[in-house]
Amino acid sequence: MPKPDQRNALEVGERVYLREPTSRDAAQIVALNRASRTFHRGWVMPPTDSGTFVTWMRRCRQPNVKCFLVCRLADGAIVGVFTLSQIVLGMFHSAYLGYYAERPHDGQGYMTEGMGLVLRHAFTRMTLHRVEANVQPENAASIALVKRSGFRLEGFSPRYLKVAGRWRDHQRWAILIDEWRRLRPRPRVPSRDRGRRAPPGSSSPGRPRSG
Ligand SMILES: CC(C)(COP(=O)(O)OP(=O)(O)OC[C@H]1O[C@@H](n2cnc3c(N)ncnc32)[C@H](O)[C@@H]1OP(=O)(O)O)[C@@H](O)C(=O)NCCC(=O)NCCS
Numbered sequence: 001m002p003k004p005d006q007r008n009a010l011e012v013g014e015r016v017y018l019r020e021p022t023s024r025d026a027a028q029i030v031a032l033n034r035a036s037r038t039f040h041r042g043w044v045m046p047p048t049d050s051g052t053f054v055t056w057m058r059r060c061r062q063p064n065v066k067c068f069l070v071c072r073l074a075d076g077a078i079v080g081v082f083t084l085s086q087i088v089l090g091m092f093h094s095a096y097l098g099y100y101a102e103r104p105h106d107g108q109g110y111m112t113e114g115m116g117l118v119l120r121h122a123f124t125r126m127t128l129h130r131v132e133a134n135v136q137p138e139n140a141a142s143i144a145l146v147k148r149s150g151f152r153l154e155g156f157s158p159r160y161l162k163v164a165g166r167w168r169d170h171q172r173w174a175i176l177i178d179e180w181r182r183l184r185p186r187p188r189v190p191s192r193d194r195g196r197r198a199p200p201g202s203s204s205p206g207r208p209r210s211g
Helices: 022-035 052-058 110-125 140-149 177-182
Strands: 015-021 064-072 080-086 093-102 132-136 153-162 166-176
Touching: 015 110, 022 052, 022 080, 052 064, 064 110, 080 110, 093 110, 110 132, 110 140, 110 177, 132 140, 132 153, 140 166, 166 177
Parallel strands: 093 132
Antiparallel strands: 015 064, 064 080, 080 093, 132 166, 153 166
């Protein structure tokens, strides 16, 4: 198991941190994706051999793509992957988000925390305005993840994306920067101060919830 290497961390949360993948991650990611084959089937098609890993790394290095590994702070284990793709700036400042957990690390809250960190990175460091996630209507775990992360259902697109050789219906979920900002916990105001107007410049922006 690799040691946690927070020197390369893009964002750090309570139990996980984000970093970019490197070619040194090949063996671990391929092994995790092979062990997660049944879990991923029909939803995502991540690299499961050295050839597809090289293709994926090449994609991650494109200027309009950013890949994130979700790593556990305790031991550096890779627990999930997020990819922002088709990043368009200009009048859009928008991107598509794809993701998957790695077995046996799913269902423990790591992806929820990782999603919070990805959104923080997207809306602060990357200055995006909008992030969209396309989810198949039958994918209950993914719908639960986007819902609890503050995404809003924008629409339904029949036969929208070709996944595992089939054109599949998708729901389109999105979150805007101002919606994400509103997820931040409000600073607590002591009861005696409630109703008083705060002096100019005294508002605390607080920290965004990490999921
Ligand atoms: C979709 C997917 C990424 C969701 O990941 P996940 O493992 O459910 O997400 P989390 O790690 O955040 O786990 C959340 C669950 O852990 C639970 N949990 C356990 N300990 C927790 C903790 N300390 N903090 C928060 N949640 C915790 C939550 O209650 C939640 O369970 P629930 O949904 O039954 O309420 C995952 O199911 C997956 O990879 N699926 C296959 C690929 C896929 O579908 N990708 C998306 C394509 S659109």
